[in-house]
Amino acid sequence: MKKRLFSGIQPSGEVHIGNYLGAIKNWISLLDDYDCIFSIVDYHAITVEYSPGVMQERIINAAATNIAAGLDTDRCIIFVQSQVPEHTELTWVLNTLTPMGILERMTQFKDKAQQNEKNINVGLFDYPVLQTADILLYKGQAVPVGEDQVQHIELSREIARKFNTRYGELFPEPQHILSNAPRIMGLDGKNKMSKSMNNYISLIEKPDAIWKKLSRAVTDENRKRRDDPGNPDICNVYTLHKYFSTDSELDRINKQCRSAEIGCVDCKKILSENMVKELEPIREKSLELINNPVSVMDTLNAGAEKCRKIAKETMSEVRSLMGLR
The missing domain is CATH 1.10.240.10 (Tyrosyl-Transfer RNA Synthetase)
Incomplete structure (x- = not known):
C-alpha cells in the first residue's frame, strides 16, 4: 500500500518558476510512488490581507497552472481547503495540544510578522497548527516542502506524537521530503523568489x-x-x-x-x-484551463468530495478517542 502524501498550494497569485522548480516538479516525480493529495489552501491565504473579489480567480489560476505543469488529476487529488470544514475542526483540537511558546519560536511567523506589521493576527500565529491539521486529517505520512517549512513539519510530528500519547494511537508522524531545488532565489539575487518581492517569472509569462x-x-x-x-x-x-x-x-x-x-x-x-x-x-x-473555469471547478469539487469522506472518518475517530461522543 502506498504511503499518503499531502501538500498545500497557495492561491496567492501567479505560480512562478520558484514554485515550479522548488515544489511542482518534485510533486510530479512523486505521483506514482505515493497516494497524493494536494490542497489549495485558501484558509492559509487569508492570514494576510487580500482582496475577496479575486480569491476565486486566484484559486482557479492556481489549480489550472499546477494541472498544466503536470499534476495529473488521474493520479492525484486536488481540492480547495475551505470545502472540507474538518480542517478547522481538527485545528481546534490540535490547538489544545500545542504550547504557545513553540509557535512563538517559529521562524516563518517572525518573518511574516515583520512583513505584515499592521496585521499580525492569531491566524498567522496559528498557521503551523492549521498546516498540521491539513496533514494529519488525511493521515499524511510524507510532506514535500522547501527548507523554510521543515520546522513546521517537525512541529507536526510533535503534535501527532502528543495526541497519540494522550488519547491513543491514531496519527502517523509525517516526514518531510526536500526537493532537489528547495530554495529558488529571485531575480534580484538576494531574496527567495516570491510574488510579494516582485522578483519572479510567472509560469504563464509571455x-x-x-x-x-x-x-x-x-x-x-x-x-x-x-x-x-x-x-x-x-x-x-x-x-x-x-x-x-x-x-x-x-x-x-x-x-x-x-x-x-x-x-x-x-x-x-x-x-x-x-x-x-x-x-x-x-x-x-x-490559459486553456483558466478560460474554462467550470471544468476546473468540477475537478476541484470532485476532489473535495473524496477528501470529505476521508476527513469525516478521521474526525469520527478523533472524537471517539477524546470522549467527545
Whole structure:
C-alpha cells in the first residue's frame, strides 16, 4: 500500500518558476510512488490581507497552472481547503495540544510578522497548527516542502506524537521530503523568489516578458565590464541555467563566463530561450484551463468530495478517542 502524501498550494497569485522548480516538479516525480493529495489552501491565504473579489480567480489560476505543469488529476487529488470544514475542526483540537511558546519560536511567523506589521493576527500565529491539521486529517505520512517549512513539519510530528500519547494511537508522524531545488532565489539575487518581492517569472509569462525580466536580473556583481571574467558560482542566473539548460550548455557557459568569452547579456539570452522552450506548453495549457473555469471547478469539487469522506472518518475517530461522543 502506498504511503499518503499531502501538500498545500497557495492561491496567492501567479505560480512562478520558484514554485515550479522548488515544489511542482518534485510533486510530479512523486505521483506514482505515493497516494497524493494536494490542497489549495485558501484558509492559509487569508492570514494576510487580500482582496475577496479575486480569491476565486486566484484559486482557479492556481489549480489550472499546477494541472498544466503536470499534476495529473488521474493520479492525484486536488481540492480547495475551505470545502472540507474538518480542517478547522481538527485545528481546534490540535490547538489544545500545542504550547504557545513553540509557535512563538517559529521562524516563518517572525518573518511574516515583520512583513505584515499592521496585521499580525492569531491566524498567522496559528498557521503551523492549521498546516498540521491539513496533514494529519488525511493521515499524511510524507510532506514535500522547501527548507523554510521543515520546522513546521517537525512541529507536526510533535503534535501527532502528543495526541497519540494522550488519547491513543491514531496519527502517523509525517516526514518531510526536500526537493532537489528547495530554495529558488529571485531575480534580484538576494531574496527567495516570491510574488510579494516582485522578483519572479510567472509560469504563464509571455516569451517577451520572460526576456524583459531576465535582462534585468542580477548576475555576478563583481563583474563590472564585459571583458571582466565572471564567477558562475555566485551568479543566480547561472543557478537558473542548471534547471533549464543542458549539461553541455552549462559546461560551456561556465568556462566561457570565467574566461570572459561570453557576456551576461548573451548568457541571459540562452537562458531565456531554454526557459521559453519548457514553459510555453505550460502557459498554453494553463490559459486553456483558466478560460474554462467550470471544468476546473468540477475537478476541484470532485476532489473535495473524496477528501470529505476521508476527513469525516478521521474526525469520527478523533472524537471517539477524546470522549467527545
